[in-house]
Amino acid sequence: SQQGEEDPQALSIQEGENATMNCSYKTSINNLQWYRQNSGRGLVHLILIRSNEREKHSGRLRVTLDTSKKSSSLLITASRAADTASYFCATDAGTDKLIFGTGTRLQVFP
Amino acid sequence: AAGVIQSPRHLIKEKRETATLKCYPIPRHDTVYWYQQGPGQDPQFLISFYEKMQSDKGSIPDRFSAQQFSDYHSELNMSSLELGDSALYFCASRPAGLGSYNEQFFGPGTRLTVL
Numbered sequence: 713s714q715q716g717e718e719d720p721q722a723l724s725i726q727e728g729e730n731a732t733m734n735c736s737y738k739t740s741i742n743n744l745q746w747y748r749q750n751s752g753r754g755l756v757h758l759i760l761i762r763s764n765e766r767e768k769h770s771g772r773l774r775v776t777l778d779t780s781k782k783s784s785s786l787l788i789t790a791s792r793a794a795d796t797a798s799y800f801c802a803t804d805a806g807t808d809k810l811i812f813g814t815g816t817r818l819q820v821f822p
Numbered sequence: 823a824a825g826v827i828q829s830p831r832h833l834i835k836e837k838r839e840t841a842t843l844k845c846y847p848i849p850r851h852d853t854v855y856w857y858q859q860g861p862g863q864d865p866q867f868l869i870s871f872y873e874k875m876q877s878d879k880g881s882i883p884d885r886f887s888a889q890q891f892s893d894y895h896s897e898l899n900m901s902s903l904e905l906g907d908s909a910l911y912f913c914a915s916r917p918a919g920l921g922s923y924n925e926q927f928f929g930p931g932t933r934l935t936v937l
Contacts, residue, residue: 745924745925755914808924815864
Protein backbone atom coordinates (compact mmCIF):
# COMPACT_ATOMS: atom_id res chain seq x y z
CA SER A 713 0.00 0.00 0.00
CA GLN A 714 1.10 3.56 -0.64
CA GLN A 715 0.32 4.66 2.88
CA GLY A 716 0.62 1.80 5.29
CA GLU A 717 -0.37 -1.52 6.58
CA GLU A 718 -3.32 -2.93 8.39
CA ASP A 719 -3.00 -5.56 10.98
CA PRO A 720 -4.15 -8.26 11.07
CA GLN A 721 -4.74 -9.04 7.42
CA ALA A 722 -7.49 -11.45 8.42
CA LEU A 723 -9.44 -11.94 11.62
CA SER A 724 -11.97 -14.63 12.54
CA ILE A 725 -14.09 -14.35 15.65
CA GLN A 726 -17.37 -15.57 17.12
CA GLU A 727 -20.48 -13.44 17.37
CA GLY A 728 -20.47 -11.38 20.51
CA GLU A 729 -16.70 -11.05 20.65
CA ASN A 730 -14.87 -7.81 20.06
CA ALA A 731 -12.79 -7.23 16.94
CA THR A 732 -9.78 -4.95 16.89
CA MET A 733 -8.05 -3.85 13.72
CA ASN A 734 -4.96 -1.69 13.51
CA CYS A 735 -3.74 0.68 10.85
CA SER A 736 -0.37 2.34 10.46
CA TYR A 737 0.42 5.17 8.11
CA LYS A 738 3.53 6.95 6.93
CA THR A 739 2.90 10.67 6.58
CA SER A 740 1.29 13.49 8.56
CA ILE A 741 -2.46 13.56 8.13
CA ASN A 742 -5.45 15.86 8.44
CA ASN A 743 -7.73 13.05 9.43
CA LEU A 744 -8.11 9.30 9.26
CA GLN A 745 -11.20 7.45 8.18
CA TRP A 746 -12.40 3.89 8.35
CA TYR A 747 -14.40 2.28 5.57
CA ARG A 748 -16.15 -1.04 5.32
CA GLN A 749 -16.46 -3.12 2.16
CA ASN A 750 -18.63 -6.16 1.75
CA SER A 751 -17.14 -8.64 -0.69
CA GLY A 752 -16.58 -6.96 -4.04
CA ARG A 753 -19.01 -4.18 -3.29
CA GLY A 754 -18.93 -0.47 -2.48
CA LEU A 755 -17.08 1.28 0.30
CA VAL A 756 -19.20 2.45 3.21
CA HIS A 757 -17.91 5.26 5.37
CA LEU A 758 -17.85 4.29 9.05
CA ILE A 759 -16.13 7.02 11.00
CA LEU A 760 -13.72 9.93 10.64
CA ILE A 761 -11.28 11.01 13.31
CA ARG A 762 -9.43 14.28 13.04
CA SER A 763 -5.70 14.56 13.66
CA ASN A 764 -6.31 16.51 16.88
CA GLU A 765 -8.64 13.86 18.27
CA ARG A 766 -7.51 10.80 20.18
CA GLU A 767 -10.68 8.74 20.40
CA LYS A 768 -14.09 8.68 18.82
CA HIS A 769 -17.17 6.53 19.24
CA SER A 770 -20.04 5.71 16.95
CA GLY A 771 -22.45 3.02 18.08
CA ARG A 772 -20.48 -0.19 18.47
CA LEU A 773 -17.41 1.39 16.88
CA ARG A 774 -14.52 2.92 18.75
CA VAL A 775 -11.61 4.48 16.93
CA THR A 776 -8.37 5.66 18.44
CA LEU A 777 -5.64 7.70 16.83
CA ASP A 778 -2.04 8.05 17.95
CA THR A 779 -0.35 10.58 15.70
CA SER A 780 2.99 10.15 17.47
CA LYS A 781 3.01 6.50 16.43
CA LYS A 782 1.18 7.15 13.18
CA SER A 783 -1.34 4.49 14.00
CA SER A 784 -5.05 4.00 14.52
CA SER A 785 -7.24 1.21 15.77
CA LEU A 786 -10.84 0.28 15.08
CA LEU A 787 -12.71 -1.68 17.72
CA ILE A 788 -16.03 -3.29 16.93
CA THR A 789 -17.75 -4.41 20.10
CA ALA A 790 -20.27 -7.23 20.40
CA SER A 791 -19.69 -8.29 16.81
CA ARG A 792 -22.43 -9.75 14.64
CA ALA A 793 -22.31 -12.02 11.62
CA ALA A 794 -23.41 -9.01 9.57
CA ASP A 795 -20.12 -7.29 10.46
CA THR A 796 -18.32 -9.75 8.19
CA ALA A 797 -16.52 -7.55 5.66
CA SER A 798 -13.19 -5.98 4.81
CA TYR A 799 -12.24 -2.88 6.74
CA PHE A 800 -9.93 -0.23 5.36
CA CYS A 801 -8.37 2.80 6.95
CA ALA A 802 -7.81 5.80 4.71
CA THR A 803 -5.83 8.98 5.22
CA ASP A 804 -5.55 12.24 3.37
CA ALA A 805 -2.00 13.40 3.83
CA GLY A 806 -2.69 17.09 3.30
CA THR A 807 -4.22 16.50 -0.11
CA ASP A 808 -7.70 15.65 -1.26
CA LYS A 809 -7.13 12.09 -2.31
CA LEU A 810 -7.57 9.22 0.11
CA ILE A 811 -4.76 6.75 0.58
CA PHE A 812 -6.00 3.39 1.75
CA GLY A 813 -4.38 0.79 3.91
CA THR A 814 -4.21 -2.82 2.89
CA GLY A 815 -7.39 -3.79 4.72
CA THR A 816 -8.42 -6.36 7.30
CA ARG A 817 -10.79 -9.15 6.32
CA LEU A 818 -13.09 -9.80 9.26
CA GLN A 819 -15.12 -13.00 9.48
CA VAL A 820 -17.69 -13.24 12.26
CA PHE A 821 -19.11 -16.70 12.83
CA PRO A 822 -22.64 -17.09 14.20
CA ALA B 823 -30.89 9.93 0.80
CA ALA B 824 -29.40 10.20 -2.66
CA GLY B 825 -26.13 8.36 -3.17
CA VAL B 826 -23.40 8.36 -5.76
CA ILE B 827 -24.55 6.61 -8.91
CA GLN B 828 -22.22 4.73 -11.18
CA SER B 829 -22.97 3.15 -14.49
CA PRO B 830 -22.68 0.60 -15.76
CA ARG B 831 -22.37 -1.66 -12.73
CA HIS B 832 -20.71 -4.38 -14.74
CA LEU B 833 -18.79 -4.17 -17.99
CA ILE B 834 -17.06 -6.82 -20.03
CA LYS B 835 -14.65 -5.78 -22.76
CA GLU B 836 -12.06 -7.38 -24.99
CA LYS B 837 -8.40 -6.39 -24.99
CA ARG B 838 -7.68 -3.22 -26.95
CA GLU B 839 -11.30 -2.06 -26.73
CA THR B 840 -12.42 1.16 -25.08
CA ALA B 841 -14.69 1.68 -22.11
CA THR B 842 -16.48 4.64 -20.59
CA LEU B 843 -17.50 4.67 -16.96
CA LYS B 844 -19.92 7.25 -15.64
CA CYS B 845 -20.36 8.77 -12.22
CA TYR B 846 -23.17 10.94 -10.92
CA PRO B 847 -22.25 12.56 -7.62
CA ILE B 848 -24.60 13.32 -4.79
CA PRO B 849 -26.47 16.60 -5.45
CA ARG B 850 -24.52 19.67 -4.31
CA HIS B 851 -21.28 17.73 -4.24
CA ASP B 852 -18.73 19.52 -6.39
CA THR B 853 -15.70 17.23 -6.07
CA VAL B 854 -15.43 13.83 -7.71
CA TYR B 855 -12.73 11.20 -7.22
CA TRP B 856 -11.96 8.03 -9.15
CA TYR B 857 -10.33 5.00 -7.55
CA GLN B 858 -9.28 1.64 -8.93
CA GLN B 859 -9.35 -1.53 -6.83
CA GLY B 860 -7.69 -4.60 -8.27
CA PRO B 861 -8.59 -8.10 -7.02
CA GLY B 862 -7.58 -8.43 -3.38
CA GLN B 863 -6.04 -4.97 -3.40
CA ASP B 864 -6.80 -1.72 -1.63
CA PRO B 865 -8.35 1.11 -3.63
CA GLN B 866 -5.84 3.29 -5.47
CA PHE B 867 -6.51 6.91 -6.33
CA LEU B 868 -6.64 7.70 -10.04
CA ILE B 869 -7.82 11.28 -10.53
CA SER B 870 -10.07 13.94 -9.05
CA PHE B 871 -12.03 16.96 -10.21
CA TYR B 872 -13.20 20.06 -8.42
CA GLU B 873 -15.62 22.42 -10.10
CA LYS B 874 -15.00 20.73 -13.46
CA MET B 875 -11.23 21.17 -13.29
CA GLN B 876 -8.75 18.38 -12.62
CA SER B 877 -7.57 18.84 -9.06
CA ASP B 878 -5.21 15.92 -8.51
CA LYS B 879 -3.80 12.99 -10.39
CA GLY B 880 -2.56 9.65 -9.16
CA SER B 881 -1.35 6.50 -10.86
CA ILE B 882 -3.60 6.85 -13.86
CA PRO B 883 -2.28 5.37 -17.11
CA ASP B 884 -1.97 7.64 -20.12
CA ARG B 885 -4.54 5.40 -21.82
CA PHE B 886 -7.13 6.70 -19.36
CA SER B 887 -8.69 10.13 -19.38
CA ALA B 888 -11.47 11.71 -17.40
CA GLN B 889 -13.50 14.84 -17.18
CA GLN B 890 -16.20 16.47 -15.12
CA PHE B 891 -19.12 18.06 -16.89
CA SER B 892 -21.20 21.17 -16.16
CA ASP B 893 -23.76 19.08 -14.25
CA TYR B 894 -20.88 17.71 -12.13
CA HIS B 895 -21.13 14.18 -13.42
CA SER B 896 -17.84 12.63 -14.43
CA GLU B 897 -16.72 10.11 -17.01
CA LEU B 898 -13.64 7.92 -17.01
CA ASN B 899 -12.57 6.93 -20.50
CA MET B 900 -10.29 3.95 -20.89
CA SER B 901 -8.70 3.02 -24.19
CA SER B 902 -6.54 0.13 -25.43
CA LEU B 903 -7.78 -1.97 -22.55
CA GLU B 904 -5.39 -4.49 -21.06
CA LEU B 905 -6.07 -7.57 -18.96
CA GLY B 906 -4.58 -5.75 -15.98
CA ASP B 907 -7.29 -3.09 -16.18
CA SER B 908 -9.79 -5.60 -14.82
CA ALA B 909 -10.82 -4.11 -11.51
CA LEU B 910 -13.52 -2.37 -9.54
CA TYR B 911 -13.66 1.31 -10.36
CA PHE B 912 -15.11 3.52 -7.69
CA CYS B 913 -16.30 7.05 -7.92
CA ALA B 914 -16.61 9.15 -4.78
CA SER B 915 -17.94 12.62 -4.20
CA ARG B 916 -17.50 15.21 -1.51
CA PRO B 917 -19.70 18.14 -0.61
CA ALA B 918 -18.56 21.68 -1.22
CA GLY B 919 -17.07 23.50 1.73
CA LEU B 920 -16.31 20.45 3.85
CA GLY B 921 -12.89 21.85 4.62
CA SER B 922 -10.53 19.41 6.24
CA TYR B 923 -13.28 16.88 6.93
CA ASN B 924 -12.57 15.00 3.77
CA GLU B 925 -15.36 12.47 4.07
CA GLN B 926 -15.86 10.97 0.66
CA PHE B 927 -19.06 9.18 -0.29
CA PHE B 928 -18.46 6.21 -2.53
CA GLY B 929 -20.60 4.79 -5.28
CA PRO B 930 -21.23 1.05 -5.65
CA GLY B 931 -18.48 0.73 -8.23
CA THR B 932 -18.22 -0.53 -11.79
CA ARG B 933 -16.72 -3.96 -12.18
CA LEU B 934 -14.71 -4.01 -15.40
CA THR B 935 -13.60 -7.34 -16.78
CA VAL B 936 -11.20 -7.36 -19.71
CA LEU B 937 -11.02 -10.64 -21.61
